[in-house]
Each structure stands twice: as C-alpha cells, then as structure tokens.
Amino acid sequence: MTTAVTDWHDHAHRLADELEQAGKLTTPEWRQAICAVPRHELVPTYHQPTSEGTWREIDTSTDEGLRTVYSNTVLVTALTTGTAGTTVLSSSTQPGLMTRMLEALDVHDEHRVLEVGTGTGYNAALLAHRLGDERVFSIDVEPHLVEIARNRLARVGYHPTLAVGDGAAGLAEHAPFDRVIATCAVPSIPWSWVEQTQPGGVILTDVKPALGAGSLVRLTRHDDRAEGRFDATYAAFMDLRHHPGGNLTPARTERDHSHAEHRTSPLDPRTPWTSMIVWFLASFALGRTISFGYTGADTTQPPTASWISTLDGSWAEISLTGEGGQYTVAEGGPRRLWSLIENAHQRWTDLGTPGWGRFGLTVTPERQLVWLDEPHGESIGELT
Structure with a gap:
C-alpha cells in the first residue's frame, strides 16, 4: 500500500x-x-x-x-x-x-x-x-x-x-x-x-x-x-574517498598459528570496541592499515575469538571466553598487536579514563597533535 x-x-x-x-x-x-x-x-x-x-x-x-x-x-x-x-x-x-x-x-x-x-x-x-x-x-x-x-x-x-x-x-x-x-x-x-x-x-x-x-x-x-x-559523543562516518568507487577493503594477514606466540591476557577482547577511546589510543601505535573481525571453527555457530591484523604481517587472535579473568592470545608477525592494545588500555586507565570531550587537536601545516585537556597539556599522539 x-x-x-x-x-x-x-x-x-x-x-x-x-x-x-x-x-x-x-x-x-x-x-x-x-x-x-x-x-x-x-x-x-x-x-x-x-x-x-x-x-x-x-x-x-x-x-x-x-x-x-x-x-x-x-x-x-x-x-x-x-x-x-x-x-x-x-x-x-x-x-x-x-x-x-x-x-x-x-x-x-x-x-x-x-x-x-x-x-x-x-x-x-x-x-x-x-x-x-x-x-x-x-x-x-x-x-x-x-x-x-x-x-x-x-x-x-x-x-x-x-x-x-x-x-x-x-x-x-x-x-x-x-x-x-x-x-x-x-x-x-x-x-x-x-x-x-x-x-x-x-x-x-x-x-x-x-x-x-x-x-x-x-x-x-x-x-x-x-x-x-x-565531541563528547562518539560518531562515525564512511571514509573520504579520493577517487570514485568503493573504498578498498584492507587486506587480511594470514594467521599462522604454527609460528605464533601464545599467552594469556586479562584484557577482555571486546574492550577496543566497547571502549572506543582505547581503540583510538591504540591506533597511534597500530597504524592505519588495521583489519579486524571475529572468527570460529564453525561458521554456523557464534564466533569464538576476535582477531586484528596489519599489512606488515602482524596479527593477533584472542579468545572470547576466558578462565579466571584470563583470555588466550595468539600473536604472530613482527609486532605484538594485542600488546599494543593492552598498552593503550593501561594508558587510558593511567590518564583517569577520560571521555572524548577531554581530547583536542591542533593542526598546523607541519603537524597535527592530539592532546589531553589543553593544547599544551599531555601529548596523546600525532596524526599523519
């Protein structure tokens, strides 16, 4: 009708x-x-x-x-x-x-x-x-x-x-x-x-x-x-494109568990996406070419792990369930990506878990600096 x-x-x-x-x-x-x-x-x-x-x-x-x-x-x-x-x-x-x-x-x-x-x-x-x-x-x-x-x-x-x-x-x-x-x-x-x-x-x-x-x-x-x-409230848009057509999907690094380092982590693998500021802080170390998602042995069932990877061949896979507050982590490639996210979470905690409204940006022709509270306050990272 x-x-x-x-x-x-x-x-x-x-x-x-x-x-x-x-x-x-x-x-x-x-x-x-x-x-x-x-x-x-x-x-x-x-x-x-x-x-x-x-x-x-x-x-x-x-x-x-x-x-x-x-x-x-x-x-x-x-x-x-x-x-x-x-x-x-x-x-x-x-x-x-x-x-x-x-x-x-x-x-x-x-x-x-x-x-x-x-x-x-x-x-x-x-x-x-x-x-x-x-x-x-x-x-x-x-x-x-x-x-x-x-x-x-x-x-x-x-x-x-x-x-x-x-x-x-x-x-x-x-x-x-x-x-x-x-x-x-x-x-x-x-x-x-x-x-x-x-x-x-x-x-x-x-x-x-x-x-x-x-x-x-x-x-x-x-x-x-x-x-x-x-802005004090999170928002997201599609990426700006420099040429017509859809944005390219970042390539995924193969996760070879036979050459991985295994350990446990107290950080919930959902943290980067439930605390977006942690993901923001981690991005300065991770770089632009991040891919991420969920995985599991049986695609007909809910996923059992989350994963992240970067184009330099680094990757991490983290179990979604843990024992005693510890989650199993497998990492491979030249960098330990989950360690970078753990470091970002620790920094966010050390800063007093600030919200978006406490962060700012100064843009000049030479550099773009993210800061906390005041332009001459603590430097958070640099945009490239």
Whole structure:
C-alpha cells in the first residue's frame, strides 16, 4: 500500500519531535529545516540488508519506506559491486547526527558553508533552507551521485552549488568559507580546509586515524593553525574517498598459528570496541592499515575469538571466553598487536579514563597533535 505524499509533512514534524525529545535538535531554525525539507524526495529508495546476506531495495513512497525515511535512521542509498562483493558506496546520515553537527557548526545568516560529501543532497538541502542557495557549496567524488542530487534538489526547490572532485582539496574557487562540514571520515585534517576557512571560522569533521578509531572534532581557524576539541559523543562516518568507487577493503594477514606466540591476557577482547577511546589510543601505535573481525571453527555457530591484523604481517587472535579473568592470545608477525592494545588500555586507565570531550587537536601545516585537556597539556599522539 502506498501512502499519499501529502502525508510527508506529518512524518517530518514527527521526526523533528523525535529529535527534540532525544536532545539532538534544540534550535528553531534547524527544526524549521527538518520540517520543510522532503527527505523522501532526496532519498526515494534505500537498501536494507537481508538475513540471506543480500540487499532489499525499499521505495520511500510506501508506508514502510515513508515511516523509515522520516525516522532517526541511517539509510544505505548506493551500493557498489567488486571483487570483495557488494559494499556500501553512499548513505544518508542519521538525522539526529546531522542536526547535532549542524547545531555544533553554529552558522549565522551571513555565513558561507562548504560541505564535503554531498551524498543524497539532504544535508545540503537543510543548509540551503537555513542559509539560502547562494551560501551553500557541496563537493563529492562520485559524479553520478552529484548529478542525481542536483536534479532532486532542483525538483524540490533548492539550488546550492554542487561540484565533483576530491573533497580533501576543498573548493578553492569558492573560498573563503565561514564553516566547513565534512560528512565523511579523514585520517587527518586536509590543510586545504584550513586555508579555505576564514580566521575565526569553524571546521567540523570525523577524524579517524585508523578504521573506527576516532570521532567528531570541531576546530576553530586561527591565523597559523586550527584548534579545537573532540565531541563528547562518539560518531562515525564512511571514509573520504579520493577517487570514485568503493573504498578498498584492507587486506587480511594470514594467521599462522604454527609460528605464533601464545599467552594469556586479562584484557577482555571486546574492550577496543566497547571502549572506543582505547581503540583510538591504540591506533597511534597500530597504524592505519588495521583489519579486524571475529572468527570460529564453525561458521554456523557464534564466533569464538576476535582477531586484528596489519599489512606488515602482524596479527593477533584472542579468545572470547576466558578462565579466571584470563583470555588466550595468539600473536604472530613482527609486532605484538594485542600488546599494543593492552598498552593503550593501561594508558587510558593511567590518564583517569577520560571521555572524548577531554581530547583536542591542533593542526598546523607541519603537524597535527592530539592532546589531553589543553593544547599544551599531555601529548596523546600525532596524526599523519
């Protein structure tokens, strides 16, 4: 059964109410944008995984689709198929994360905003509703996604400037900007973003020095640097791509137990993913090329161990069950990866188990330093 599109306003108001009740929408300007922008027009279909390991496409004009597109839910909007199988190419961010970031951006009527990661165009539409078309600029590496977004935005009355290119380069021909917002993850802050931001302007993005390791950071542009703090609540985006097509899946190192060192560890193997700051601290030693997952002898049963590996041939496998608070660890290759995570957990404990809000970042042309509490406080690590 198909729901009449005239009902979408009720759904949009319900979404705004839901976000307000969750504390993710607090300003009237952004509430007006959420209520006014027809998300279903910009996301006419989305993909949902099935229990068989395939994807099901859902039309947002149906009852199910319309309810979902106006809920606080991330939606997979584009897939790509390669040698590694079908992977996600693009998604529409969870609206609550969008509004949280837009409010943190602190835009004013006269501001010009660069968005890195056009995607469906929904975030650009919210910005254009708030600021006007002429003050919103958006760039994405996928030409066909930009063209689709441009057409759909025009159909609902929005005409921001859209461009195709590597988002890491920014959009110099339209600079300077008062605000830069990136709906993608970067291992470090591209200096071009800093150069293209007005002094006193703001850059907001997801910093991930390794897979899953990091969170949102809000930086203020100063004459010689950009500096600011991580958001108190964890968030994650897909990685920024420099070329069209899906991101490459990091290669997995073969885990040869016949040449492994075996020991026990008191650290629960789920810790890096249940305490994301530990994973963040470990990433400075582990490096960018991390793969991880779960394994077991019988794929029809729940996994029995977690594993991590890096491209230098290092790997670790840790049992998910332990005896007497000790978990069995097997490690191979040139580095002992689980030892690096144990060290990160110990450091986090020694620092007093700080939350994200105590960490900050200073970006200069020469280096990018993560610090604790104050810019000249304890150095945590350096982004590369």
